[in-house]
Amino acid sequence: MKQKLSKLYSWIDERVELQDLVQFMGKKYVPIHSHSVWYYFGGVSLFLFIIQVITGIMLLLYYKGSEELAFESIQFIISKVQFGWLIRSIHSWAANLFVLAAMIHMFSVYFEKAYKKPREITWLTGMLMFFMALGFGFSGYLLPWNELAFFATKVGTDIAGVVPVIGEPILMFLRAGEDVTGATLSRFFGFHVAVFPGIFTVLLGIHLVLVQRQGMSEPEGFDPNVKEKTMPFFPNFLLRDLLLWLIVLNILAILAVFFPWELGKKADAFAPAPAGIKPEWYFMFMFQTLKFIPAKVLFIDGEILGILAFGFAGALWMFVPFWDRKSAQGEKNKLVNYLGIFAVIYIIILTTLGWFL
Amino acid sequence: MQEQPQPTEQPRRSFLKYVLTGGLVAWAGSVLYPILAYLKPPIQPEVEVSSVKAGKLADIPKESGTIIKFGSKPVILVRSAKDELRAFDATCTHLDCTVQYNKDKGMLWCACHNGTYDLTGRNVGGPPPRPLEEYRVITQGEEVLISKKS
Numbered sequence: 001m002k003q004k005l006s007k008l009y010s011w012i013d014e015r016v017e018l019q020d021l022v023q024f025m026g027k028k029y030v031p032i033h034s035h036s037v038w039y040y041f042g043g044v045s046l047f048l049f050i051i052q053v054i055t056g057i058m059l060l061l062y063y064k065g066s067e068e069l070a071f072e073s074i075q076f077i078i079s080k081v082q083f084g085w086l087i088r089s090i091h092s093w094a095a096n097l098f099v100l101a102a103m104i105h106m107f108s109v110y111f112e113k114a115y116k117k118p119r120e121i122t123w124l125t126g127m128l129m130f131f132m133a134l135g136f137g138f139s140g141y142l143l144p145w146n147e148l149a150f151f152a153t154k155v156g157t158d159i160a161g162v163v164p165v166i167g168e169p170i171l172m173f174l175r176a177g178e179d180v181t182g183a184t185l186s187r188f189f190g191f192h193v194a195v196f197p198g199i200f201t202v203l204l205g206i207h208l209v210l211v212q213r214q215g216m217s218e219p220e221g222f223d224p225n226v227k228e229k230t231m232p233f234f235p236n237f238l239l240r241d242l243l244l245w246l247i248v249l250n251i252l253a254i255l256a257v258f259f260p261w262e263l264g265k266k267a268d269a270f271a272p273a274p275a276g277i278k279p280e281w282y283f284m285f286m287f288q289t290l291k292f293i294p295a296k297v298l299f300i301d302g303e304i305l306g307i308l309a310f311g312f313a314g315a316l317w318m319f320v321p322f323w324d325r326k327s328a329q330g331e332k333n334k335l336v337n338y339l340g341i342f343a344v345i346y347i348i349i350l351t352t353l354g355w356f357l
Numbered sequence: 358m359q360e361q362p363q364p365t366e367q368p369r370r371s372f373l374k375y376v377l378t379g380g381l382v383a384w385a386g387s388v389l390y391p392i393l394a395y396l397k398p399p400i401q402p403e404v405e406v407s408s409v410k411a412g413k414l415a416d417i418p419k420e421s422g423t424i425i426k427f428g429s430k431p432v433i434l435v436r437s438a439k440d441e442l443r444a445f446d447a448t449c450t451h452l453d454c455t456v457q458y459n460k461d462k463g464m465l466w467c468a469c470h471n472g473t474y475d476l477t478g479r480n481v482g483g484p485p486p487r488p489l490e491e492y493r494v495i496t497q498g499e500e501v502l503i504s505k506k507s
Contacts, residue, residue: 068452072391121389151454151469154453154454155452155453155454155469155470157453158452159456161478169378169397172397172398173396173397173398175398176398177398177401179429183398202461251404269429269431270424270426270431270455271424271448271455271466272422272424272433272454272455272456272457273454273455273456273457273468274468275467275468276468277454277468277469287470290452290470290484291470291471291483291484293484294484296486301486302484302486303451303452303484303486
C-alpha cells in the first residue's frame with residue numbers, strides 16, 4: 001500500500017512538481033504568546049463556511065425556489081426527507097455561528113493590528129468576505145418564504161432604497177420590481193447559491209494564499225528565532241485546529257438537535273407584520289439604531305442619516321490599514337483601540353436593547 | 358533644393374487611433390448595454406383598481422382593522438370604537454412593513470419598528486416620517502366599498 005502511494009506521489013510529482021508546493025505549505029509556523037488563542041478563529045470561520053457549502057448543496061437537492069413552492073419544499077425537507085430537519089437546522093445555525101466566528105476573527109485582527117503593512121490585502125479580502133457573509137445571511141433568510149423573511153426583506157431592501165440617487169435603482173434591482181414578490185425570491189436564490197459563493201471562493205483563495213505566503217502576524221517585539229516561541233503549523237497547529245473544529249461540530253449538532261430552527265408561517269403579502277418581528281441578531285444593532293433615530297433630524301430624514309453614518313463607519317473600518325500609519329511604524333495607536341472598543345460596546349448594547357425592548 | 362520634410366504618417370496614425378478607440382468604446386457599450394438592460398426588471402402592467410368591495414358592514418367587528426386587497430396593495434379598513442369607518446394604505450411609511458390595528462392603544466401600529474399612527478392616519482409615534490394615505494370608504498346599504506381618493 002505504502003509503495004503504491006509513494007509511486008502515485010512520484011507519478012504526480014514528476015508532472016506537476018509537488019515538492020515545491022509541499023515545501024511552501026510546510027514552512028509556516030505559529031507564534032506562541034499570550035494572545036495565541038486568536039489564531040484559531042479564522043480556521044473556525046473556514047470550517048463553518050465548508051459546513052455551509054456542504055449542507056447548502058444538500059438542501060439544494062430538494063429546495064424549490066418559487067413563490068408557490070419554496071415554503072412547501074422546506075416543509076417537505078424538514079418533515080419527509082430523512083434527516084432533512086437536521087441538515088436544515090445545521091445550515092441555519094452554522095450561518096449564525098459563521099457570522100459570529102468571522103466577527104470574532106475580524107475584531108481580534110483589528111485589535112492586534114494584524115492588518116498593518118504588509119497584510120492590507122488580507123484584511124481587505126477578509127472585510128469583503130464579511131460583508132458577503134451578511135449578504136449570504138440576508139439572501140438566504142428569504143428563501144423559506146415565511147412571514148418573518150418576507151418583512152425582513154421588505155425592510156432591508158427599503159433601507160437600500162432610502163440612499164440618495166442610487167437607492168431607487170438598487171431597490172428595483174434587488175426586488176426585481178416595485179414590491180417583494182416571487183421575482184425577488186428567484187433573484188435572491190440566484191445570489192445566494194451562485195453569485196455569492198463564486199465571488200466568496202475567489203476572495204477566500206486570495207485570503208488563504210496570502211496567509212500562507214506571509215505567515216502568521218506576530219505581535220510587536222516578538223522574536224521568532226527563539227525556538228520555544230513558535231510551533232510548526234503543519235502538523236502541530238493543524239491538529240489543534242482540527243480538534244477545535246470537532247468541538248464546533250459538536251456544538252452545532254447540539255444546537256441543531258435541541259433548538260431546531262423554526263419555519264414559521266408562510267408569507268402573505270396581505271397580512272400585517274407579526275408582533276415581535278426581529279431581524280437576525282447580526283443586523284439587530286443597525287435596526288435598533290434606526291428605531292432610535294427620530295423621523296427628522298434638522299431637515300434630513302433620520303433614515304438617510306443612519307444609513308450614511310453606517311456606510312461611513314463601515315468604510316472607515318474597512319480602510320483602517322490605510323489611515324492607521326502609526327501601527328505600521330510600530331508605534332501604539334490609541335485612537336484605533338478606542339474606536340474598536342467603542343464599536344464593540346455599541347454593538348453589544350444595541351443588540352441587547354433590541355432583544356429585550 | 359531642400360525637400361520639404363514630409364508630415365509623415367501622423368495624420369493617418371491619429372486617424373486610425375481615433376477609429377480604433379472609438380470602435381472599442383462602441384463595442385464595449387454594445388456589450389454592456391444589453392447586460393444592464395437585462396438586469397432592470399420589466400414593468401409589469403398592473404390592473405388599475407379604483408374601488409374594491411370590503412364586505413358587509415355586519416361582518417366588520419368594532420375596534421378592528423381588516424386588511425383588504427386593493428389590487429396588489431394592502432389597505433387597512435378600521436372600524437373604531439366610535440363606529441367610524443376609515444381606510445388607509447396599510448404600508449408603513451417608514452420601511453414598508455404592513456401595519457395593524459392595535460386594540461390596546463386604539464391606534465394603528467407597525468410591528469417592525471414600533472411606529473404608531475392615530476385613527477386619522479397621522480404618524481404620532483416612532484420612526485414613520487409621513488402619515489398614511491387615506492382611502493375613501495362608502496357604505497351602500499350593507500356593502501362597504503373602498504376607493505382611492507382622487
